[in-house]
Amino acid sequence: xxxxxxxxxxxxxxxxxxxxxxxxxxxxxxxxxxxxxxxxxxxxxxxxxxxxxxxxxxxxxxxxxxxxxxxxxxxxxxxxxxxxxxxxxxxxxxxxxxxxxxxxxxxxxxxxxxxxxxxxxxxxxxxxxxxxxxxxxxxxxxxxxxxxxxxxxxxxxxxxxxxxxxxxxxxxxxxxxxxxxxxxxxxxxxxxxxxxxxxxxxxxxxxxxxxxxxxxxxxxxxxxxxxxxxxxxxxxxxxxxxxxxxxxxxxxxxxxxxxxxxxxxxxxxxxxxxxxxxxxxxxxxxxxxxxxxxxxxxxxxxxxxxxxxxxxxxxxxxxxxxxxxxxxxxxxxxxxxxxxxxxxxxxxxxxxxxxxxxxxxxxxxxxxxxxxxxxxxxxxxxxxxxxxxxxxxxxxxxxxxxxxxxxxxxxxxxxxxxxxxxxxxxxxxxxxxxxxxxxxxx
Numbered sequence: 001x002x003x004x005x006x007x008x009x010x011x012x013x014x015x016x017x018x019x020x021x022x023x024x025x026x027x028x029x030x031x032x033x034x035x036x037x038x039x040x041x042x043x044x045x046x047x048x049x050x051x052x053x054x055x056x057x058x059x060x061x062x063x064x065x066x067x068x069x070x071x072x073x074x075x076x077x078x079x080x081x082x083x084x085x086x087x088x089x090x091x092x093x094x095x096x097x098x099x100x101x102x103x104x105x106x107x108x109x110x111x112x113x114x115x116x117x118x119x120x121x122x123x124x125x126x127x128x129x130x131x132x133x134x135x136x137x138x139x140x141x142x143x144x145x146x147x148x149x150x151x152x153x154x155x156x157x158x159x160x161x162x163x164x165x166x167x168x169x170x171x172x173x174x175x176x177x178x179x180x181x182x183x184x185x186x187x188x189x190x191x192x193x194x195x196x197x198x199x200x201x202x203x204x205x206x207x208x209x210x211x212x213x214x215x216x217x218x219x220x221x222x223x224x225x226x227x228x229x230x231x232x233x234x235x236x237x238x239x240x241x242x243x244x245x246x247x248x249x250x251x252x253x254x255x256x257x258x259x260x261x262x263x264x265x266x267x268x269x270x271x272x273x274x275x276x277x278x279x280x281x282x283x284x285x286x287x288x289x290x291x292x293x294x295x296x297x298x299x300x301x302x303x304x305x306x307x308x309x310x311x312x313x314x315x316x317x318x319x320x321x322x323x324x325x326x327x328x329x330x331x332x333x334x335x336x337x338x339x340x341x342x343x344x345x346x347x348x349x350x351x352x353x354x355x356x357x358x359x360x361x362x363x364x365x366x367x368x369x370x371x372x373x374x375x376x377x378x379x380x381x382x383x384x385x386x387x388x389x390x391x392x393x394x395x396x397x398x399x400x401x402x403x404x405x406x407x408x409x410x411x412x413x414x415x416x417x418x419x420x421x422x423x424x425x426x427x428x429x430x431x432x433x434x435x436x437x438x439x440x441x442x
Contacts (some may be wrong), residue, residue: 064284092344093176093394094134097154098439100417100432109154112392112419118156126150126158126279129171129207130233130441131393134180142166149183162206162213170201171245172377173230173238173441176288176393181208182238182265188227189221191247199211201228203238205265218267233258238263238374240270246442251364253339255352257282257297264380278321281313284341288394290317291347295338302337305330311338312352314372324375329354333364340367340388340442344396348372349422351398353387367400369422378424383414386426392441396422401434 014106024059097109097117107120126138126407132151138158140148145166151159170184187201200220207211219228222242232239243258260283262271273292277283281294292315298304299311314322330336333356350370355363365385368377380386386400398420402410416431436442 028064033132048198056241060399068264091320094178095392095394096131096134096136096438097152098399098417099128099136099437100430100433102432104414108432109152109156110417110430111154112349112397112429114417116430117154120156126152128152128435129436130174130230131176131178131439132174133176134179135162135173135178137174137181139169139172145388147170149181151178155322170227171229174235175207175233176235180205180265181388182206182216182230182233183213184228185229188223188225188244190227191245196225198225198227203263203268216265217263217270231256231283232286232441236262236286238265238291239273239283239286252337253300253355255282255295255297255300255339255341255364256284264439275321278313278316280309284312285343285350287343287347288345289347291315291343293341293343293350293372295341299326300338302330302335305336312350312370312375313340314350314375322372322375324370329377342388342398344391344398345394346396349391349396349398352377352392367420369398369420369424371422378422380420380424380426382419382426386418386420388420389417389434389436392419392439399434399436399439400426401436402428405432 030289034211039106048335067172095112096425097111101107101109108116109118109120119155125142126140129139131136131137134154136152137152138152138380139146140150142148146164146169147161147166149172151161153159162183164183168185170187170189172181172183174181177266182203182205185202185204186198188198189196202215203217203219204213205216219240222228226242227244229241229243229245230238232243240261241256241258241265246254256439260273262273263269273283277292277294281299284293284295286292294313294315296304296310303330307325307330309326310323311326311329312324314324316322333354335357337355337357338352340351348371352368352370354366356366357363363385365387367380367386367388368375369380380400383402386402389399389401392397400418400420402414402416402418412431415433416428417434418428420425420426
């Protein structure tokens, strides 16, 4: 049985070293953000399953000689109750450049229409972590590990954002509008199901309007020395995963099986989202609109797969549930597994994949677009075996790839990156294969 850890196919692709580091590109000023109760308004009290000690609000961290923001004292505090629900303030989301790799292994940046924007050499030192507004947030790796966070513009220019200690750095993520970025230091290391012990984890946030990096939270160790990692940055705050980053490409559909929490980057308050999703339903994605999609990992990986099994649950901004059962979706499929679930920016649509074993062609992938209001499914029939990557930020355009890893050799006219509409129409925009971290954090 395949059991991917986290969002495994979204392996962080690498972005080339562009030579001397240039000044950061200009970013739009961060819009006002309506936080936890706005997007996840039904959470009720901000009680948590894991222990968490948010740092005091607005504690500015100085930069040490090594370049890592120092850790100010973090008094223990108890999360407060969430304020009443309100309508979230939309964040303007510019389209990031798309990193993709061609058949020769050369990386380049592309526009959503498929035009090549900048050529990047294949021998590189940068790895894309997530979108950063109209740029990409990348991690620079030196001899000892990740030592710098950088912004890569659509023209390939590189701007330094922060230096980090390679021994302490754990993960990074950018805000949708490009105005802020966050990173984790200390705590357990590693990806997938194994890690090395390391104690508590600090979360720092910096940005155009914030100046120096600010420690916003101190996350207590999770049971079993499991690392914390970032999952999404939304209008409601930063979604945290109580589990490690995925370890590159998996041999099956991606899904999340870890508990999820919401971090307010302004106050450091951490709120568990488990009560919003229901027992055993693990968050797969969250939209800017507040819509969340969850699923039972045991169903996704096929260990408890019956017609009446819960496959997907759509949780609306008002806390209402809409459940999709497996029904006949598993019929005629050997070793059926489901995953690759993500939701569009306005919450109207979600992607869903089914993977079947085939003795002649390897993995057979069926991709559907799910209407989150009616739960109707539209199959993306042509080309066959498309794998969903994620929705283009702030849009109803799904990005998907046809990749020879799963089906052996693909015809040059088929392999590449596609846009998919809600009606299920797929259009190839480039023969290069998308690096999915340029669309969403892994």
